[in-house]
Amino acid sequence: MGSKGFAPEPISGIVEKVEPLPNEPLPDELGRRLAELLGADRVVTDPVRLRTYECDGLTNHRSTPGIVVLPDTAEQIAAIVRECAAAGVPYVARGSGTGLSGGALPRADGVLIVTSRMRRILEVDIPGQRAVVEPGVINLDVTRAVRQYGYYFAPDPSSQQICSVGGNVAENSGGAHCLKYGFTAHHVLSCEVVTPDGEIVELSADGPGYDLLGVFVGAEGTLGITTKITVRLTRLPETVQTLLAAFESIEAGGAAVSAIIGAGVVPAAIEMMDALSIEAAEAAVRCEYPPGAGAVLIVELDGPEPEVAAQFAQVERLCRDAGAFEIRIAADDAERTLIWKGRKSAFAAVGRISPAYIVQDGVIPRTVLPQVLARIDALSAESGVRVANVFHAGDGNLHPLVLFDDAEPGAEQRAEEVSGAILDLCIEHGGSITGEHGVGVDKSRYMPRMFTEADLDTMQMVRCGFDPAGLCNPGKVFPTPRLCGEVPGVRKGPHPYEGKADLF
C-alpha cells in the first residue's frame, strides 16, 4: 500500500475529535422488539444505567448509548443485528470495555451489544491444541482452563485479567510476548461471525479462497460481530527465564535491546520502562525495581532448556556490556510475577502520580529508538508536559504516557498536542500510528497522515463489501464518515506520493 511516510504535515496542531452524532432518540418500537427477543432484563434503557456504558478504557471519548443489550447467544446477536438493520440503526459491539482507542465507543443513536455475559468456554481440545470460546470469555481464563494440560493462550495484553477474547479479535491485540509469538491473528483458527445482514457465518483460516478471517481479525468490529472463536493453544515452554536489568539511562537500555536482537536472540519478551513509569509502578504495586534506575529492561527467554541457558548467559553479558548496573534473575514463578507485575500495571499505575494521562501507542523501527526517545524528551522539556515511557522494546512498540492535570485549564489540550507530536515522530521515522491499541475513534483523525486517499478508499471498499449500509460500528477507523455509494478517490491530479513508497 502506498504511504505518506515522508515529510508528513505535523499532526500536533490538530486536536479536533470526532464528535458523536446528535442524540436522536431511538424509536421505542426497537426497544420493545429487543425486549421481546431477549427479555426485559437484558435490555437497558434507563438513562442512568445507560451512562455507565458511555466509554471503554479510554475515557476522553464519551457517548451514552441509545440502548444496551446483553445477549447470551449468537442467535440473539444475529436477531439484534437484523432488527437494527431493519430499523436502519447503527450498532457497536463491546466486550469488557477495556479498549484504549475508543473502538467500542457507543452511538447515542444506536444499540450497544455487550458480550460480557457470553463467557462460556465451549470446548477444550488438547490433542487438537485448540479451544472454542464465546466472545466474552476473559483472555486469562482461557489460559487458566488449559494450563493444567501444559498449554496456554499466547496473546497477553496487559489487561489480560479482564479483556475479552472477542475484543482481542476485534483489535488484533498483542502483548508483551508478541515479539516471539505474534498477535491475536496468529492464534485464531476460526471465528463464527454475525455479518451486518444478520447471518451467522464461519470464517476459517484454512478455508480455500480469500483469507476472510485475516480481514476480519483486527477490523475493530467494523465488519461484523464474532460470536464464537476457535483459538490455538500453545504448549507451555519447557523453561522460562526472566531477568530485570537496570540502567542509568534509557539510551543504555536501548543499546542493550539492539545488541540482543542483533545477536540473533529472539526473546519471548523484551520490555523497557523509564524512570517515571518505574516510579508509578512502585507506588502502585511495590514491585521493588532497583532504586535509581533511569530505565529497566525486562527480558524473558523461553523454550528448550539448553537453548535458553545458552542464550540467557549471552543476554546477561550483553546487558552488562551496555552498562546494566544491576541484574536480577527471577528464581521462581513468584519472583517472575513480581517482575512482571510492575510492567503490567504500569498504565493504570500512572494514575498514582498524575491526575490524568493519555496512553499513546505508536511504532518505530527498533534501530531509531534512542533518537526518538531523545526527541520525546525534548518535546516534554519544551512543553513542560511530563511523559512516562513504557514499551515493547523488541518490536519498537512505544507506549508513551502523557501526563496532565485535568483540573488545570488547557492542560488536556497541551497533553493532546504532545501526544499527537509523538505520533508525528513515529511516522517521520518510518513507523506507525498504532502498534496494538487500534485506531478506533481516537486515531481515525491521524489516518490521513499515514495513508493516502487511495489507501483509505481501498480500505473503505473492503468495509463496504461486508457492511454496505454502514451500520456496523460506524465512525471508527476512518477519518470522515463515508457512504458506500460514494465514488472513491475524487481528487485533483495524481497524488504526490503515489507509487513512490511501499513501506507498509
Add this chain to the structure above:
Amino acid sequence: MSAQDDLPKLLGDCVHCGFCLPTCPTYTLWGEEMDSPRGRIHLMQQHVDGEPFSDAMVQHFDACLGCMACVTSCPSGVQYDRLIEMTRADVEREHPRSLKERAIREMVFQLFPYKRRLRALRGPLRAYQKSGLERLVRRSGVLERISPSIAAMERLAPPLGRTPRLPERVAARGERRATVGMLSGCVQGEFFPGVNAATARVLALEGCDVVIPKGQGCCGALSLHSGREDEARDFARRTIETFESVDVVVVNSAGCGSAMKDYRALLADDPAWSRRADALTAKTRDFAEFLAELGPRAERAPLPVTVAYHDACHLAHAQGVRSQPRALLAAIPELDVREIADPEICCGSAGTYNLFQPEAAAELGDRKAVNVDATGAELLVAANPGCSMQIATALRRRGAPIAVAHTAEILDASLRGLSPDTLLTRVA
C-alpha cells in the same frame, strides 16, 4: 465519612481500566457494567454531578457486597471502601426506602448489634431447632413467601449449643508476654461462643493476660458498612471507651476488626474523639495478625486433619491479612492446609448482605461451596462468623455438609492436644 468534599477527589482516582471487574462478585454473577466497581464509581460520579438517587441507581449500590476485592485489584489505588461507605451514608440520608425494606432493615439493625436481644432469641431458636418445627417450616416455604430476608435469616442460623460465659480476665500461662483486650462481638459471642473461648485460651496459652470487659457492646461494623454512620459512631465511641486501658485489642471477627481499623476515618471530624479513635485504630489487631507479631511460644501438638482455609473479605481485602492465618495453620504438625479456588471472590455473606440480597448471596454461596467441596478438605476454616454460617449453609444445600471452625479453634485444639474429632463432629 469525614469531609464530604473528599468524594469527588476520591472518584477522580479511577482511570476506568476495568482491572477490578473480574474480582467483583456481582460482575462475575451478572456481567453488567453498573454492577461492577467501575460502573458503581461511574454512578457515584453521576450523583456528584447532580443526578438524584433513583431506585435504579440505589439498587446497584445496594447490590455491592462491600467485599473490597476491587480495592486489592486496583492498580490506581482507588479507595472504593471509603467511596461505598460515603455513598451508602448519602443513600440513607437522601433516598426514601419502601415500607417493607425499612421494616426489614430496622429489624436487623435493632437485633444484631445487641447482645441481650440476640441472647433473648437463643432460647426460642434452640427450641425451634430441636422441636422439628424447623424442618416443617423449611419444607413449607412459608417464610420465603413472607420475606426472603427472614427466610435467609432462618436458614443461616447455626445449630446452637450451650454458651460458656467468659470471665472478665484470663491469666497468662507461664511468663506474661502481653496484656490484651478481647472483643467478644455480637454474633460471634452469641452464636459461636466456642470461638471466643478458644481465642481467650490460645492467647493465654501464648502468654497473654486477656481482658474481656463485660460492658463491651457492638463495634458498629454492621451499621458502618450499611451507611448508618451516626449509629456506627455511637457504637465506636463506646468501644473506644471500653478498651482505652489496654495496649492491644485482639479481634477474632474479620468484619469487626476491619470496622475498628476504620474508626480513625469515622471519627476524624469529631474533635473530642478523633485522637482517641486514632489510638484505638492503631492498637486493633486481628487474632492471626497479633499471634504472628507475637511469635509462637506454646508447643503445637499434631492435629491430623485436612482443612480448607477461606479468606474472609474483611480480613484479606480490608485488612490485608492473608499470610498470617495460613502460616499459623501450616505450623501445626500433621495439619494439611488446602487452598480454595478463586479465593478473592466473596462467599456472599458480607455482613448483612445475605439478609438484604438473599438471592445473589445464595448464588455466590453455591459457587463458593463448589470450590470448597473440590478441595476435599474435612474442615472449613474461616475467621468470620458470617462466612462460616454462609458457606456451611451452602454446602448443606449441596448435600455435602462440612464442619466449620475458626482459626482460633484449630490452634486451641492443637495447643491442648485435642483430637481432630472434637472439631469434626460438629457438622454444621
